[in-house]
Amino acid sequence: MHAVSSARPTPLTSQGLEPSLRRCYELLDMTSRSFAAVIQQLDVALRPAICIFYLVLRGLDTIEDDMTLPRERKVPLLRSFHEMLRQRGWTFTDSGPNEKDRQLLVEFDIVILEFSKLKPAFQDSIADITRKMGAGMAEFVDRKGVDTAAEWDVYCHYVAGLVGIGLSRIFAQSGLEDAAVGEREDLANSMGLFLQKTNIIRDYLEDLEDGRIFWPKQIWQRHARELADFRRPAQRIAALACLNHLITDALRHVPDVFAYMGALRNPTVFNFCAIPQVMAIATLARCYNNYAVFCGVVKIRKGEAVKMILEARSMDALAHVFHEQLAEISRHFPMMETPYYATAELILRIRKTCGLPDDPNITSTGALVRPRSTAGKLMLRRTLRWSLLSVTIGGAVYVLLRTPIHDLPPALQPVQSALISWQERALEAYRQVREPQASRD
Numbered sequence: 001m002h003a004v005s006s007a008r009p010t011p012l013t014s015q016g017l018e019p020s021l022r023r024c025y026e027l028l029d030m031t032s033r034s035f036a037a038v039i040q041q042l043d044v045a046l047r048p049a050i051c052i053f054y055l056v057l058r059g060l061d062t063i064e065d066d067m068t069l070p071r072e073r074k075v076p077l078l079r080s081f082h083e084m085l086r087q088r089g090w091t092f093t094d095s096g097p098n099e100k101d102r103q104l105l106v107e108f109d110i111v112i113l114e115f116s117k118l119k120p121a122f123q124d125s126i127a128d129i130t131r132k133m134g135a136g137m138a139e140f141v142d143r144k145g146v147d148t149a150a151e152w153d154v155y156c157h158y159v160a161g162l163v164g165i166g167l168s169r170i171f172a173q174s175g176l177e178d179a180a181v182g183e184r185e186d187l188a189n190s191m192g193l194f195l196q197k198t199n200i201i202r203d204y205l206e207d208l209e210d211g212r213i214f215w216p217k218q219i220w221q222r223h224a225r226e227l228a229d230f231r232r233p234a235q236r237i238a239a240l241a242c243l244n245h246l247i248t249d250a251l252r253h254v255p256d257v258f259a260y261m262g263a264l265r266n267p268t269v270f271n272f273c274a275i276p277q278v279m280a281i282a283t284l285a286r287c288y289n290n291y292a293v294f295c296g297v298v299k300i301r302k303g304e305a306v307k308m309i310l311e312a313r314s315m316d317a318l319a320h321v322f323h324e325q326l327a328e329i330s331r332h333f334p335m336m337e338t339p340y341y342a343t344a345e346l347i348l349r350i351r352k353t354c355g356l357p358d359d360p361n362i363t364s365t366g367a368l369v370r371p372r373s374t375a376g377k378l379m380l381r382r383t384l385r386w387s388l389l390s391v392t393i394g395g396a397v398y399v400l401l402r403t404p405i406h407d408l409p410p411a412l413q414p415v416q417s418a419l420i421s422w423q424e425r426a427l428e429a430y431r432q433v434r435e436p437q438a439s440r441d
Contacts (some may be wrong), residue, residue: 020110024051027111031058031101041271048114049122049170050272055111056085056130057163059092059104064137067211068096071141078138082131084108085115085123121173129166133158145213149249152216153193160196161189167273176266184263190256191273197250198280201243204230204293219245230294234419239294240334247288247329248343251350254281254322258354262315274312278321282308285328288343323356330361 017025028051029036035054039047060081063074073094084090089109095102104111115123136158146152165188172182181188200207200214207214213227220227223238230239257277264270279300286298311317326347333340344362351359 020113021048023107023110024048024055024114027055027104027107031055031104038272038275041268041275043174043176043266043268046170046174046176046268049118049126049174050167052111052115052118053122053126053129053166053170055104056115056126057133058101059108059111060130060134060137061159062095062099062101062105063092064141066096066099068099069094075138075141078134078141081134082127085112085127085130088112088116119173122170125166125169125173129162129169133162136162146216148218149216152197152214152249155214156193156196156200157189160192162192164188164190164192171264171266171269176269177264181260181263184260187256187260187263190253191260191277194250194253194257195276195280197246197253198283201246201250201287202283202293202298204243205296215242215246219249236291240289240291243287243293244289244334244340244343247284248346250284251343251346254350255353258319258322261318267313271313274318275309278308278312278318278325279305281322281325285325288329289332289334319354319356322354323351326350326356327359327361330359333361 025036028039032054039050039054042050060078063069063077063081066074069077077092090112091108092105095105115126118126136154140155140158146155165185168177168184168188169182171177172179204215208228208231215227217227220230220242223242224230224235229235230242261270261273261277264273282300282304283298286300287293290298292298308321312321330344330347333344347359348362350356
């Protein structure tokens with residue numbers, strides 16, 4: 001594991017830049033202010049290549065997302081987009097009027113111009129990743145969603161894993177990182193999958209309202225007939241079970257994240273890579289067992305985000321952030337509603353593999369930590385008695401709520417209606433406790 005120094009990058013300014021490169025940075029800021037800020041963490045020698053790489057992939061993504069483009073136009077564009085990087089003056093003006101990044105494609109000739117000025121090795125890496133990503137996107141154009149967990153990995157590889165692989169190649173080609181960083185594509189792929197799965201999990205409601213489904217059907221169909229059913233308060237238990245399942249799947253990439261980060265030696269590259277990873281683990285911690293995911297967007301408070309970004313500048317600091325966020329997840333393990341054992345077991349493996357401290361909420365066997373005091377044991381026994389009763393009653397209620405009302409005996413139909421009404425009132429109280437208050441951000 002390389003030691004990462006505390007050297008700071010030179011601030012990004014537009015002074016001395018050619019007009020075309022300055023415009024590329026302006027387009028970068030227009031498309032993603034957060035990435036424009038993160039890119040300042042990089043060494044000056046890397047910034048142009050990473051900026052152009054991002055803009056190229058954002059242009060490709062804009063074409064994929066454009067629902068106004070007919071399939072017969074979109075698919076050839078996706079498959080040939082990498083070829084446009086070698087065509088001076090190429091632009092695209094047929095994006096839908098509501099596509100927020102359409103201006104990038106209108107001025108794509110400027111991106112192509114700056115692409116042509118990069119080192120040949122950088123150009124080849126960017127073009128190759130763009131080709132593979134475009135082909136992968138074209139495969140999913142006709143699909144209404146992701147069917148299996150394996151397909152979920154494949155989709156995330158195309159749209160995010162390849163980004164990690166491309167970045168790693170550029171890091172190594174720049175000489176700022178060892179050649180091995182660019183060769184371990186499995187680790188780079190996991191870096192991307194961890195981020196993409198986090199975004200997909202968090203964006204359940206936004207994607208659903210836009211008519212897009214990225215949650216794997218193989219998993220969500222175990223808990224509901226339709227993905228949109230999770231929005232119904234009566235489906236809260238099933239929704240949380242599915243949510244926690246997907247978060248557990250995303251967490252399995254954490255050991256690879258640590259292996260990748262531990263191999264980096266340049267401090268600017270380390271900071272650049274660490275920021276999105278700490279934001280991802282914090283987002284998963286906020287989403288775990290949190291029904292607010294199905295009601296809106298779960299966000300990290302700005303103050304907390306800034307604190308993590310400033311702290312995550314070494315492996316020790318990165319480990320501390322992951323230690324705290326994994327403990328946050330274990331603090332919210334559901335006692336009765338959904339099984340937590342798979343998540344607890346995975347967190348224990350992550351801690352052991354990554355050398356993190358023991359979890360304060362889980363024993364070495366994966367059980368929740370029990371109180372040691374006499375009073376605590378007495379309360380635990382009482383809790384377990386009520387838990388057994390609650391599980392019995394809860395099972396009956398679960399079946400009652402999931403049964404279509406027309407399939408119920410007439411005597412039970414008003415009972416179901418009353419339970420749903422009660423759940424709606426309870427959910428409102430739940431939101432007030434768990435949802436971040438915008439006024440505090």
